[in-house]
Amino acid sequence: MEIGNAEKIYQIMQKFQKMKMNSTHTSELPRSEIMMLKMIKLNTAETEGVTISTLGELLEISKPAVSQMINVLEDKGYVERMTTKNDRRIVYVRLTENGKQRLAKELQSLLKGMTQIxxxxxxxxxxxxxxLLEKLYLIVSACTHK
Structure with missing residues (x-):
């Protein structure tokens, strides 16, 4: 019985998930923390930061899980929490200078590993x-925006 292309692609993607993708990229941070730092950077407003709710939605994880990871990153000195004078109930998170430097270092290392590959x-x-990846993105993007 012949395997269809969709199943072959699925199997290859499963292999990528099972293997340690960052074997050429050694990191001091778990991948989940790097992703969190990246999401914070990408979604931080000029003066404020990004809310825990927004991070949860973007990463598709619960608010308690986001809060727990923010606690870890805060203990490491990579992020800080802030409130505004207008509404102290809303907590914003943003990168510290140390967090910006760590993220830049992690991304530099990742790019070096990808370049080797x-x-x-x-x-x-x-x-x-x-x-082909760009073509796939355009097709998937068009299909999901209908």
Whole structure:
């Protein structure tokens, strides 16, 4: 019985999930903490920060889980909590300078690892992969916005 392309892609993606993707990327932080720092950076307003509710929605995790991770990152000195004078019930989170530096270092290390992988793939295969991923993104994006 022949396996269809969708199933083959699914199986390959499962293999990626099972393997340790950051074998070329050694980190002092768990991947979940790096993702949290990245989400905070991407969604922080100029003067405020981002709310725990917003982070939970973006990462599709519960508010208590977000709060717990924020506690850990706060203890490490990577984030800080703030309230505004207008509404002290709303707590905002933003990166500290130390958090910004850590995130930049982690992303630099990740990019270095990815560059090593793409060097092994070769320029032509890498360009083909990028072209196909962009095409896939556009198709999926169009399908999900209907």
């Amino acid at each position: 793409f060097d092994k793939m070769g320029e032509e295969d890498t360009e083909d992969l990028l072209r």
